[in-house]
Amino acid sequence: MIYLDNAATTRPDPSVIQAMMPYLTEQFANPSAFYQEAVRVRMQIDLARQHAADLLGAAPGNIYFTAGGTEADNWALRAGAEMMREKGRHIITSSVEHPAVRNTARYLASCGYEVTFLPVDGRGRVDPDEVRAAIRPDTVLISVMHANNELGTIEPVREIGMAAREAGVLFHTDAVQTFGHIPIDPEECGISFLSASAHKLNGPKGVGLLYVAPGLRPGRLLYGGSQERSLRPGTENPAAIIGFGEAARLAALRMDEDAARIRTLRQDFIMELKSQIPGIRINGDEEQSLPGIVSVTFPSVSSETLLIRLDQHGICASAGSACSAGAIEPSPVLTACGMSEEQAKRTLRFSLGRENTAEEMEETVRVLRAVLSES
């Protein structure tokens, strides 16, 4: 198998699994309990929180563990909007957000908030001047992702954060694709809330986090016990959280080196694609991009057919988004960048990870060429 869907999820690192195992077996105590058996689990959760905070240059007290990125996004938007209810009911977001943000914004719109979905340019970038121009006296929250999951384009979050800070508006960024992959300093970027997810950085599924800037206290996500400072109650999932912590620790150690290597793989891959397959188009921003994401529009053949063909050769890639039944639907993110529906339907995403090799990328180009020439 050649796995090129690392933006969907990544293989858990062996040392993550190793870190988790004791908490799935012997160390099963409830971390909230009083005895040392439980305190030892609590200490590991504290350590995981420290590792996650370190990646952001933040204090552990600003990290709240959630059951994933979607939960963190939902929480940030709903709580953020509610915190500023006195000020107004206007929210600004982009037209290329993940459904976790897009659909939460739509929900808020149905609750009486007014939501501005800002357009993006052909590379999927939000113009910070347009954000500035969209801010009104009643604007309470801005949510723009750190980098786009389909194109890899990195958004100008620092400039947006500065605009938000000047205007006294809360700023949320969905950093699910970037956390542990490229550095970000929320304090310096004027970020109020930041969402991340463990399984995108070789951690386990089902755990994520919300960073909350110092001095902010969002409303509770759930009502219950005192876990996560009472804001996100429910007995912790120590194995997942500790696995997340280990993934964050590893990412801090190897992020720069991995990013450089993956970036080279990506550049070579793009070059090979361009030279070997005529008529393709590489989408997104070649410079301001995540190290591993390559979005390609092919001249012919639908992405569904291509994906099945690649699958038959053991190559895992992705396209668009899936409906509840599992069928591929053309991506609204791609059409938001000015692509036609037809082009969006011929677009694949290859997302490279730390395990991919130059040989795998060469093989992928070879298979793509063969498949396209047969069709």
Next chain:
Amino acid sequence: MAKVVAAMSGGVDSSVCAYLLKQQGYEVIGATMQIWQDDSSAVEREGSCCGASAVEDARRVAQCLDIPYYVMNFREDFSREVIDRFCAGYLEGITPNPCIMCNRYIKWGAFLERCRAIGADYIATGHYARIIRLPSGRLAIRRSVSAGKDQTYVLYSMTQEELAATLLPVGEYEKTRIREIAREAGLPTATRKDSQDICFIPDGRHERFLKEHTGTAGKSGRFLDLDGNVLGMHDGTAAFTIGQRKGLGIAAGRPVYVCRIDAAAGDVYVSDEETLFKREIIVDDLHYMGEERFEPDAVYMAKVRYSQKLVPCHVRYLKDDKLCVTFEDPVRAPTPGQAAVLYRDDWIAGGGTIVEGK
């Protein structure tokens, strides 16, 4: 090993279809065609195809058979080729058969094309029908061995090329035997209900669907008898089909039936049942299957709607692509838009679309 994509609706027939092909040694890929249901419609009905629960059922069968499985998206094709044509037909006052359109334009259209593009030699469905090679060398759809279940009618428009690329393993068995095979093989869909209605109109209320989908259920207007007397009013012609008795809401003192629809004028004509019986029909948009051309001297057996019995008839060409079919005994309510399928023995010679009954 020949590669075949089995269309899996989540029902028992298509599940057994995939199972039989696997048993026969084919390399089988399972695929569910996503054609209608969207994410927002949360209500799932047992027996409906292509909803999320149908996909789950199909996927369970694929797991059970250990075959690759994909959900393929045909929503746009289906909307354009089936739903739009269906609506346009109803609004013109005819009664199209969406299953025939789906077979013609989707299963043996976009689906076959996509399966070929992923390297398949054949596609297969769970229809109760068989494929026969005639002494002439032509291929034809042949009635299934199951006396109680015959789905050949909806397959009449298949071309020779399409027939050559199709496997119909279910047609070799009795309906009851198919359920037994499903049980014996431990397929999780063995007890699933059969689908009945038009898949995109599960409540059977065409006029409501048309109103939601196109904004109109046809011109509202008058109920008339054949002498031109006004018997009542209706809210739109698309609610009616030839031969319909129920739901007219007119008190004529005797049973009356829809016998003609003038969609342009908004008039629906009613009559006694006797008038519905026609000795002749005009058929166009001809398709040839077992025969290259129909023989005016031969006796054919005809079917003018899915649920009707075969009746003997003769044919006469009015034009190159227009046929007059004369029945030995008059046939009840042949309906414009439905197919007239002509059989020789137990195989399909060809067929066409009914334009009018006389």
